[in-house]
Amino acid sequence: AKSSKTIKNILLAKVDNISWAWVYLKGTKAICKVYEDTIPGEYMEDGTPCNIIAARDGIIKRITAKDGICLVSAGDTVLAGDVIISGVIPDDTENPAATVAASGIVEAYTWHEDKGTYKLYHEIREYTGNSESFKSVRLFSKEINLFKNDKIGFKDYDITDNVLELKVFGEDLGISFSNKIAHEVNVIKEPISYDTAVYEGKSDLEEKIAKEILPKSELLEENLYHAKIDDETAEVGLTMSFVEQIGIKAPIE
Numbered sequence: 001a002k003s004s005k006t007i008k009n010i011l012l013a014k015v016d017n018i019s020w021a022w023v024y025l026k027g028t029k030a031i032c033k034v035y036e037d038t039i040p041g042e043y044m045e046d047g048t049p050c051n052i053i054a055a056r057d058g059i060i061k062r063i064t065a066k067d068g069i070c071l072v073s074a075g076d077t078v079l080a081g082d083v084i085i086s087g088v089i090p091d092d093t094e095n096p097a098a099t100v101a102a103s104g105i106v107e108a109y110t111w112h113e114d115k116g117t118y119k120l121y122h123e124i125r126e127y128t129g130n131s132e133s134f135k136s137v138r139l140f141s142k143e144i145n146l147f148k149n150d151k152i153g154f155k156d157y158d159i160t161d162n163v164l165e166l167k168v169f170g171e172d173l174g175i176s177f178s179n180k181i182a183h184e185v186n187v188i189k190e191p192i193s194y195d196t197a198v199y200e201g202k203s204d205l206e207e208k209i210a211k212e213i214l215p216k217s218e219l220l221e222e223n224l225y226h227a228k229i230d231d232e233t234a235e236v237g238l239t240m241s242f243v244e245q246i247g248i249k250a251p252i253e
Contacts, residue, residue: 046101047101048101049087049099049100049101049252050087050101050102050249050250050251050252051068051083051085051086051087051088051102051249051250051251051252052068052083052084052085052087052102052103052104052106052247052248052249052250053081053082053083053084053247053248053249053250054078054079054080054081054082054084054106054108054246054247054248055080055214055244055246055247055248056080056110056214056244056246057077057078057079057080057110058077058078058108058109058110058244058246059075059076059077059078059108059109060072060073060074060075060076060077060078060084060106060107060108061074061107061108061109061243062074062105062106062107063084063085063104063105063106063107064104064105065085065102065103065104066103066104066105067087067100067101067102067103067104068085068086068087068089068100068101068102068103068104069085069086069088069089070084070085070104071083071084071085071086072084078108078246083250084106084246084247085102085103085104085106085247086102087099087100087101087102087252088252099252101249102249104247105245105247106245106246106247107243107244107245107246108243108244108246109220109241109242109243110213110241110242110243110244110246111239111240111241111242112209112212112213112239112240112241112242113209113237113238113239113240114205114208114209114237114238115205115235115236115237115238116201116204116205116235116236117229117233117234117235117236118197118198118200118201118204118233118234118235118236119197119232119233119234120191120192120193120194120197120231120232120233120234121189121190121191121192121232122189122190122192123187123188123189123190124187124188124189124190125156125158125185125186125187125188126185126186126188127158127183127184127185128184128185128186129184130154130183130184131181131182131183131184132152132153132154132181132182133147133179133180133181133182134147134150134179134180134181134182135147135177135178135179135180136177136178136180137175137176137177137178138175138176138177138178139174139175140174140175143178152182154182154184154185156184156185156186156187157182157183157184157185158182158183158185159180159181159182159183160180160181160183161178161179161180161181162178162179162180162181163176163177163178163179164176164177164178189232194228194234197234197236198224198226198234198236201226201234201236202224202236202238205236205237205238206222206238206240209238209240213242213244214244214245214246215245216244216245217242217243217244217245218242218243218244219240219241219242220241220242220243221240221241222238222239222240222241223238223239223240224236224237224238225237225238
């Protein structure tokens with residue numbers, strides 16, 4: 001049997017166009033979620049003169065310019081927006097100044113961190129069957145309530161809003177009727193273990209960080225920290241370090 005981490009690594013290695021994956025094992029089943037690659041930077045026509053800039057802060061691991069001039073070296077710290085491969089070729093004794101479509105490989109060490117608070121229970125909402133209705137009519141920008149008391153008498157509730165717009169031959173008359181319904185719910189707190197809350201918090205933070213990373217990123221290390229705030233709440237923080245290809249195209253200014 002393979003662990004969730006092993007399955008995740010196989011997905012990242014074998015499946016194209018995903019930047020991160022989550023695998024949750026529930027009994028004999030593995031539930032997989034993936035985050036697709038997103039290509040940052042501006043769209044540039046092939047051959048259009050441009051620079052390669054840093055998509056985010058990092059420390060350069062490796063840089064190789066195919067076209068253009070490297071402005072940084074391995075070990076240098078760069079900030080998001082810094083030009084790292086210039087598409088501006090200065091003149092020399094043999095060639096006049098020129099601009100090219102800079103290209104190359106830029107790998108950098110990057111760090112991503114996030115944190116949040118997570119409850120030591122799962123919230124279950126059960127409808128009681130009780131509801132209250134609040135009708136109104138909107139005339140252009142003015143809303144007129146058709147009820148005397150707009151205070152909802154329930155402690156916990158969900159709202160649904162049904163709107164009917166008046167139209168003639170498809171044209172909006174600027175008149176609409178609204179029927180907002182407050183559905184009473186009983187909120188039940190189902191306790192979970194501290195370890196479960198930390199695990200769910202880690203998964204949530206990992207998903208948030210994965211939305212920030214660039215395509216073809218390599219995870220180097222992750223550090224998790226957590227602490228109990230009170231009887232119902234835990235704080236969870238996650239730091240992940242990567243090697244990312246941070247070079248993206250940008251117009252020459």
